[in-house]
Amino acid sequence: MTHLYENIALIGIGLIGSSIARDIKAHGLASKVTISSRSAATLKRAEELELGDAYVADAAEAVRDADLVIVSVPVGASEAVARQIAGSLKPGATVTDVGSTKASVIAQMQPHMPENVHFIPGHPLAGTEHSGPDAGFTGLFVGRWCILTPVSGTDAGAVARLRDFWNSLGSKVEEMDPVHHDKVLAIVSHLPHIIAYNIVGTADDLETVTESEVIKYSASGFRDFTRLASSDPTMWRDVCLHNKDAILEMLARFSEDLAYLQRAIRWGDGEKLFDLFTRTRAIRRSIIEAGQDTAAPNFGRNGAAPELKAGE
Amino acid sequence: MTHLYENIALIGIGLIGSSIARDIKAHGLASKVTISSRSAATLKRAEELELGDAYVADAAEAVRDADLVIVSVPVGASEAVARQIAGSLKPGATVTDVGSTKASVIAQMQPHMPENVHFIPGHPLAGTEHSGPDAGFTGLFVGRWCILTPVSGTDAGAVARLRDFWNSLGSKVEEMDPVHHDKVLAIVSHLPHIIAYNIVGTADDLETVTESEVIKYSASGFRDFTRLASSDPTMWRDVCLHNKDAILEMLARFSEDLAYLQRAIRWGDGEKLFDLFTRTRAIRRSIIEAGQDTAAPNFGRNGAAPELKAGE
Incomplete structure (x- = not known):
């Protein structure tokens, strides 16, 4: 052969x-x-x-x-x-x-x-x-x-x-094209990792909520971010340093959007919040239809739960 | 009985x-x-x-x-x-x-x-x-x-x-205590959901990267956020409106931290990036040790991949 x-x-x-x-x-x-x-x-x-x-x-x-x-x-x-x-x-x-x-x-x-x-x-x-x-x-x-x-x-x-x-x-x-690759990856990979690292860092620094509380109750959403935030530090330092322009552009857009959302929360603008929270659902459906993620709730992790024993 | x-x-x-x-x-x-x-x-x-x-x-x-x-x-x-x-x-x-x-x-x-x-x-x-x-x-x-x-x-x-x-x-x-509950949940649940909704919205709004590219390449990190961002819009609108103070505090901290990280990227401060990216790994380990998430890579989703047929 x-x-x-x-x-x-x-x-x-x-x-x-x-x-x-x-x-x-x-x-x-x-x-x-x-x-x-x-x-x-x-x-x-x-x-x-x-x-x-x-x-x-x-x-x-x-x-x-x-x-x-x-x-x-x-x-x-x-x-x-x-x-x-x-x-x-x-x-x-x-x-x-x-x-x-x-x-x-x-x-x-x-x-x-x-x-x-x-x-x-x-x-x-x-x-x-x-x-x-x-x-x-x-x-x-x-x-x-x-x-x-x-x-x-x-x-x-x-x-x-x-x-x-x-x-x-x-x-x-x-x-x-390599430059287009770097823009695509900045949004589908680099920004998500940076945001994940950042939120885990924010949680780690709190004074009012203890680290053990963060860990104990992490299944309410936070744990999802810790997976990406446990990726190889050397690799991700280098990604940040070597795709700087595209990442900074995506970060700027993200921060602008977050400021808009924050303002909607501060001023109680439920309609703006509801509109965003509805729009984002469609992308999830498309990703599942494209075979890029599991349709199972919680990424299928619920199946790992031990069996309920009645009356325990 | x-x-x-x-x-x-x-x-x-x-x-x-x-x-x-x-x-x-x-x-x-x-x-x-x-x-x-x-x-x-x-x-x-x-x-x-x-x-x-x-x-x-x-x-x-x-x-x-x-x-x-x-x-x-x-x-x-x-x-x-x-x-x-x-x-x-x-x-x-x-x-x-x-x-x-x-x-x-x-x-x-x-x-x-x-x-x-x-x-x-x-x-x-x-x-x-x-x-x-x-x-x-x-x-x-x-x-x-x-x-x-x-x-x-x-x-x-x-x-x-x-x-x-x-x-x-x-x-x-x-x-x-209810007020403490609201602070704990703001970081372990509410902030992660808001950030997830926000990043999915940012991706949806790009002109330089198409939505079909975002979907196609979403397994590089982005897809993880789309799960939380497909949660019930009414429920999450109400959470944002009814835990406003704790959420705004967490958002302010998150944004401060992100500005610091963004500055490190802009100025090529690899040491700061490496330090953060290393620190966050420990939290993931603790969450897995506490039984709050699976240790399987990619939340165990890799197991779902079809079998490789040699030479195909």
């Missing part, structure tokens, strides 16, 4: 990198997978988990024979990785990444890429609130979107092959 | 009222359940679902023989219900409610309650994003907190009996 890519190098082996590694292994998608991490502990853990065929601290060495290089590091580390690997890339190799911001990754990596490799930035919209090589799992990308943002002039065959690779992990692939 | 309350009247039969009705029936907790709703359609639906033993449009008539009256209406309708039922209450009866705000409900209902009934405000912290009599289910209250906020001078025996009733539905019961 021939593979889309015989040799694959994974630079960075956290939740995303290790899920890719597991899928490649589970479905025999390459002859050899070489794993590299700048953290010795992470690299050792990847080896213990038997995620690849070779484990190499030096990224330059890891990419030497690779037909596909997948960079899965916090976006702020993209330029350092590009510098490291640039001189060792195999002619004709494809270099991609999985970063949550695309314009910044292109600005960081593109200048270092040799003429004879295909640099195709990518972003699989998949993950959980957990991080590190142990958090990955086979099937993470199934049914999820992967957005490729090739720069103009990229070889169409190389893009098609990378699309096929993501399809083989179960992903649906879209192509998008 | 004797019951804690022989005759129970349920005024309002939405998600909460109908779940109580189902539990009473499932576990034989009363001799007779009388259901009342100001909406003829809802009352008819309750009868079709066989939620009680009698269905009465007039709340005053419904409460006439009741030992326990549970008012489950949007908090803004509390005073109207109190006025309606006040003259028909049975001496020695207990009147309680399930409203999400307590100081306002006490202000609305207490003045109308006769001397010879026990008025004990309550709030079961349970529910889903769905509403109406069809949304209720047996076991909704299992393992969930119910907060009672009795006013001073309330008969201890009557409070103990109401605690026993909630225990028999599977709830854990706490007593709290």
